[in-house]
Amino acid sequence: ATHKLLLLPGDGIGPEIMAEVKKVIAWLNARGGDTFETEEDLVGGAAYDAHGKAISEEAMQKALAADAVIFGAVGGPKWDGVDYEVRPEAGLLRLRKDLELFANLRPAICYPALADASSLKHDVIEGLDILILRELTGGVYFGEPKEITDLGNGQKRGVDTQVYDTYEIERIAKMAFELARTRRNKVTSMEKRNVMKTGVLWHEVVDDVHKRGYEDVELEHMLADAGGMQLVRWPKQFDVIVTDNLFGDMLSDVAAMLTGSLGMLPSASLGAPDGKTGKRKALYEPVHGSAPDIAGTGAANPIAMIASFGMALRYSFEMVEEADLVDRAIAATLEKGLRTRDLAGQGDAVVSTAEMGDAIVAELENL
Amino acid sequence: ATHKLLLLPGDGIGPEIMAEVKKVIAWLNARGGDTFETEEDLVGGAAYDAHGKAISEEAMQKALAADAVIFGAVGGPKWDGVDYEVRPEAGLLRLRKDLELFANLRPAICYPALADASSLKHDVIEGLDILILRELTGGVYFGEPKEITDLGNGQKRGVDTQVYDTYEIERIAKMAFELARTRRNKVTSMEKRNVMKTGVLWHEVVDDVHKRGYEDVELEHMLADAGGMQLVRWPKQFDVIVTDNLFGDMLSDVAAMLTGSLGMLPSASLGAPDGKTGKRKALYEPVHGSAPDIAGTGAANPIAMIASFGMALRYSFEMVEEADLVDRAIAATLEKGLRTRDLAGQGDAVVSTAEMGDAIVAELENL
Numbered sequence: 149a150t151h152k153l154l155l156l157p158g159d160g161i162g163p164e165i166m167a168e169v170k171k172v173i174a175w176l177n178a179r180g181g182d183t184f185e186t187e188e189d190l191v192g193g194a195a196y197d198a199h200g201k202a203i204s205e206e207a208m209q210k211a212l213a214a215d216a217v218i219f220g221a222v223g224g225p226k227w228d229g230v231d232y233e234v235r236p237e238a239g240l241l242r243l244r245k246d247l248e249l250f251a252n253l254r255p256a257i258c259y260p261a262l263a264d265a266s267s268l269k270h271d272v273i274e275g276l277d278i279l280i281l282r283e284l285t286g287g288v289y290f291g292e293p294k295e296i297t298d299l300g301n302g303q304k305r306g307v308d309t310q311v312y313d314t315y316e317i318e319r320i321a322k323m324a325f326e327l328a329r330t331r332r333n334k335v336t337s338m339e340k341r342n343v344m345k346t347g348v349l350w351h352e353v354v355d356d357v358h359k360r361g362y363e364d365v366e367l368e369h370m371l372a373d374a375g376g377m378q379l380v381r382w383p384k385q386f387d388v389i390v391t392d393n394l395f396g397d398m399l400s401d402v403a404a405m406l407t408g409s410l411g412m413l414p415s416a417s418l419g420a421p422d423g424k425t426g427k428r429k430a431l432y433e434p435v436h437g438s439a440p441d442i443a444g445t446g447a448a449n450p451i452a453m454i455a456s457f458g459m460a461l462r463y464s465f466e467m468v469e470e471a472d473l474v475d476r477a478i479a480a481t482l483e484k485g486l487r488t489r490d491l492a493g494q495g496d497a498v499v500s501t502a503e504m505g506d507a508i509v510a511e512l513e514n515l
Numbered sequence: 516a517t518h519k520l521l522l523l524p525g526d527g528i529g530p531e532i533m534a535e536v537k538k539v540i541a542w543l544n545a546r547g548g549d550t551f552e553t554e555e556d557l558v559g560g561a562a563y564d565a566h567g568k569a570i571s572e573e574a575m576q577k578a579l580a581a582d583a584v585i586f587g588a589v590g591g592p593k594w595d596g597v598d599y600e601v602r603p604e605a606g607l608l609r610l611r612k613d614l615e616l617f618a619n620l621r622p623a624i625c626y627p628a629l630a631d632a633s634s635l636k637h638d639v640i641e642g643l644d645i646l647i648l649r650e651l652t653g654g655v656y657f658g659e660p661k662e663i664t665d666l667g668n669g670q671k672r673g674v675d676t677q678v679y680d681t682y683e684i685e686r687i688a689k690m691a692f693e694l695a696r697t698r699r700n701k702v703t704s705m706e707k708r709n710v711m712k713t714g715v716l717w718h719e720v721v722d723d724v725h726k727r728g729y730e731d732v733e734l735e736h737m738l739a740d741a742g743g744m745q746l747v748r749w750p751k752q753f754d755v756i757v758t759d760n761l762f763g764d765m766l767s768d769v770a771a772m773l774t775g776s777l778g779m780l781p782s783a784s785l786g787a788p789d790g791k792t793g794k795r796k797a798l799y800e801p802v803h804g805s806a807p808d809i810a811g812t813g814a815a816n817p818i819a820m821i822a823s824f825g826m827a828l829r830y831s832f833e834m835v836e837e838a839d840l841v842d843r844a845i846a847a848t849l850e851k852g853l854r855t856r857d858l859a860g861q862g863d864a865v866v867s868t869a870e871m872g873d874a875i876v877a878e879l880e881n882l
């Protein structure tokens with residue numbers, strides 16, 4: 149089969165790390181088996197510079213038509229002054245919303261070769277393998293009203309609205325339980341039901357979904373602030389964490405940092421299976437951002453981006469063998485001691501973005 | 516002078532740790548100099564059990580009349596099923612709101628004797644001394660609408676509203692800059708202006724306050740998710756962090772856990788100075804919660820509660836010498852190796868809540 153990919157490199161280090169994914173795609177295309185057709189377009193600040201919007205209608209059409217979107221990163225100080233509606237992030241948020249990518253899978257794993265790169269103690273994170281499942285199309289990101297109004301007298305009022313409906317919580321809870329079944333069979337749901345009504349509803353609906361067909365999975369509830377603490381104290385207590393859009397944003401960043409591997413962590417954003425084809429819309433992106441400070445210097449770590457493409461192979465194309473190959477090639481490259489600047493300890497030799505990408509492709513050849 | 520304190524022990528370990536504060540108060544009263552008159556009342560689940568509300572009107576009147584409120588902790592599984600409006604936390608939230616305690620100071624310091632108790636590496640947290648300044652009377656905690664409505668068809672909708680007005684951001688920003696001047700002269704403001712309109716306003720107002728009179732203080736802006744990461748990566752980069760109510764809740768819990776001293780961290784919640792007397796309304800409480808699992812076992816660590824009273828001496832009563840004494844007595848007790856269960860490493864002898872309190876009072880005698 150031939151799969152259609154839309155590549156959206158975006159801003160900052162986005163294009164550099166996307167270049168390394170292209171090498172992996174070329175390798176797969178040359179190998180035989182399923183192949184990939186790629187298109188490329190602009191998103192974020194790059195799109196704003198080209199046509200005044202964070203994503204063009206054509207690019208949106210391509211995204212809707214693609215089998216998967218491979219996304220780099222957006223944003224940077226260059227666009228700090230642009231209007232809120234056309235800021236770089238608006239491109240990403242529109243993609244998530246219009247493709248209805250309600251489920252964001254953020255694995256936080258500790259690569260053995262990097263267990264000492266974390267600010268946490270070795271035994272706290274050695275072997276860590278948790279999955280943060282973040283609701284991605286609801287909550288305070290999209291609720292209305294979302295506005296600043298002028299009250300006169302030099303006073304303004306900012307308002308954001310967090311909204312969740314039962315069905316939105318139901319579908320993400322179901323996915324959490326199903327993912328847990330393929331892992332260590334435990335789900336921790338996090339909210340602030342002691343302060344937020346959406347937290348009360350979240351808690352109630354997750355409990356309800358659990359009772360209707362998922363009682364074989366262990367379910368635990370935790371307040372989100374306590375959850376943040378527990379992530380730092382002993383992250384291995386968790387398997388799947390399911391939480392709302394904003395808490396998921398915060399908690400997955402903390403979790404990513406725990407592993408000492410921020411430049412290493414991929415994510416998948418998935419929609420519901422299509423009624424006819426069973427296919428899900430999907431977007432794959434690294435957890436890290438556009439890192440404008442190192443853009444163009446060859447210092448960026450392409451691993452999170454390549455691993456995100458690996459998640460595409462697994463979740464969009466059922467190319468499990470190839471996905472495993474990519475993961476093993478990354479691990480093997482690290483075992484050999486190759487380190488981009490973010491990973492290098494004192495005395496380690498540093499390789500560039502392109503050298504890391506080449507080394508991973510060379511491992512793919514060998515495996 | 517004589518100062519009027521309202522003691523609200525609350526639930527779980529609240530009464531046990533408050534008992535240790537009373538020993539310190541008795542010691543100060545016996546010592547000569549300023550003295551304290553105390554009243555005591557119920558809050559949280561204890562108040563609910565007594566009269567069906569999380570705080571009575573009489574207790575609220577006492578709080579309004581007191582020079583400072585010393586608060587233990589509220590909540591526990593016993594009250595999981597009670598109505599949202601009368602849940603234990605509602606008592607605390609009403610105190611914060613009705614006393615207009617807009618500024619919550621949460622120092623995260625690493626006690627040298629405990630630098631190895633953290634899940635973080637020694638050099639990451641050794642000597643850590645940062646201050647999280649959390650806005651406490653606005654944001655998603657109090658904004659309306661805050662409700663769950665029935666949409667029919669088995670669907671409900673939960674809504675919470677985050678609201679910030681210019682003046683609310685102004686006063687907390689000013690306090691951040693003034694506190695920074697007494698410390699290392701740096702403020703980091705955290706929000707999500709790439710997603711939230713309240714974040715856009717927050718950023719704008721903090722910048723504005725900075726320009727009007729505080730340009731001698733270094734100001735840095737950080738997205739709150741990146742801030743959570745940076746707290747875990749290298750917390751010593753911060754001095755004062757100023758942020759909204761919900762981000763402050765999350766970030767201060769993460770920061771507390773970093774220090775390895777969750778049972779050690781105090782907080783102060785302050786109002787605006789009174790126009791006539793210049794006095795601020797104030798409430799002092801430990802950062803940790805009511806720990807119902809260990810209530811009644813003598814395992815609770817009273818240090819955060821005693822240190823919170825120490826903050827009262829400093830911020831409400833200008834008893835700086837006595838506040839320093841309390842801090843030094845705590846440090847000395849730890850140096851001598853006394854450990855409550857939460858602090859004990861392998862092989863450490865464990866003392867009870869009361870033994871720890873007695874030891875601190877004994878140190879006060881010696882200093």
Ligand SMILES: CC(C)[C@H](C(=O)O)[C@@H](O)C(=O)O
Nearest residue numbers: 223237240241397709710740
């Ligand atoms: C870029 C930004 C809008 C985004 C978010 O807040 O969701 C990012 O932080 C992320 O976590 O993917």
Ligand SMILES: CC(C)[C@H](C(=O)O)[C@@H](O)C(=O)O
Nearest residue numbers: 342343373590604607608764
């Ligand atoms: C008990 C709860 C309402 C409270 C909060 O969310 O503010 C607590 O977590 C805190 O941080 O003081």
